[in-house]
Amino acid sequence: MAPIVSAGPAPRAPLNSPIGIDQLSMRVNRRADTPIFKQIAEQLREQIQNGTLRFGDVIPGERELSDALAVSRMTLRAAIDELVDEGLLLRQRGRGTVVSHVRINKQAQVIGFMSFSEEMRSRGLEPSSRILSFKSEVADAAVAAQLDLPLGAQVILLKRVRLANLEPMALERCYVPYERFSGLLKFDLSRRSLYDVLEQEFDTRPTMCQETVEAIALDAREARDLQVKRGDPALLVTRVTRDARGSLIEAEQTLYRSDRYRMVFLRQR
Amino acid sequence: MAPIVSAGPAPRAPLNSPIGIDQLSMRVNRRADTPIFKQIAEQLREQIQNGTLRFGDVIPGERELSDALAVSRMTLRAAIDELVDEGLLLRQRGRGTVVSHVRINKQAQVIGFMSFSEEMRSRGLEPSSRILSFKSEVADAAVAAQLDLPLGAQVILLKRVRLANLEPMALERCYVPYERFSGLLKFDLSRRSLYDVLEQEFDTRPTMCQETVEAIALDAREARDLQVKRGDPALLVTRVTRDARGSLIEAEQTLYRSDRYRMVFLRQR
């Protein structure tokens, strides 16, 4: 249930010999809507995922690659930057760029965040929800502060048990400002991801969030909803989400069963 | 004790008027060792931190700024990219680049990770350690797998209670490969950060790590070391660290008191 993570083998001290360009079979479509550097990044990612490029392999030099693809070196570098950020490639000045030894599933990546539905699907589990409460109410002080609303403002509360393959996985409380999203109440959120609805029906894309993670012991009621024992430990994740313009759109408190869920991060410095 | 985080005010719907360049007083030193784009990023960061640039302010356009600084636009963009990654700036195509509404202390940033010592100092707390064990031993199967060592390989185990302002905060078990770091045993790690010693004495810089975070209940012994009650929840952070070349250098399991510690992340997508 926990994400499957395997650390790859240690790097061979003398690096693998460079991969030939001809083994990579990449090309760019200058007429496509996706930027060239994204196309290249995607193809490199694919080659790493499907095993054409393996742990420790040295990819062709930036000049060689950009020549072969007939793009400028800066564009090629933008593509490589993406994979370096994701932890898939490692640049080594003077030596080359190698495929990183870290194999991780996607949600492990620091970059990006997902809704519960997206995360479960990416792990091959079927998400569903049991709605406990879905209504508007007056925000309490803490929620009002999180969403930067005046005291007494209305919010919509969505409280759900989140299931993965029909097993309770998390207990989630989402708050969104009523004024901006009052129409939300007419959608069926037992079947649809909240983020989906916000994006498709309200043209609001969750873009940035801040999360706090702590460990707590479940009280009797929470334990019952999650079908575990009272006092069992759980991860409490508090998330505040903003749209592309930086406006606060959602505050969320989620309790994850500790026997079913852990978070994985990749970090760099 | 928990990191202090405050969400800023919501953005004014019509953006603040653009900040004049003359109010920013920035300049670059082309002879310095730090790259120009890092210098610019640092100065912009400074202006945000000291309040010259405030939430919602629109910074001057990229062309205007790069002209004023006599750098190319691509260089200026590299600087802005850094702050966007850190969540301090938000780009809005067609509108401008605004100062983000998120105010967060540094350790909240997704990018980068810190040793316990670094983290506590950045929160204004004085880190110290009580060493419970510091010796070489045969790696158990789990640790050998984490460090990608053969079964039966030796590791150095460093087990410490980590204190902040003399209060127990975390219980840490670090494993490093004996073969590469046997000299480590002669250093005094009750006063020095492990990462410091690795960097200064072994020329090994922790560069990338993978972390797993879960919630557990403390057993009797762990609770005693942390001076809390048996069964209390704690965050268990498992970290595997690599150096700049991608070699595994450390595996670490840390239990954090849940009443004293929470993790904060900033994420984007």
Added chain:
DNA sequence: CAGTGGTCTAGACCACTGA
């Protein structure tokens, strides 16, 4: 030494936002 990634330049055209 040749080759690598790191940084930088001085342009260009694009799609988008808002007046």
Added chain:
DNA sequence: CAGTGGTCTAGACCACTGA
């Protein structure tokens, strides 16, 4: 429409690694 950020080019010089 003028102005913005997003992308791209075709070069250049640098410091570094390893033979």
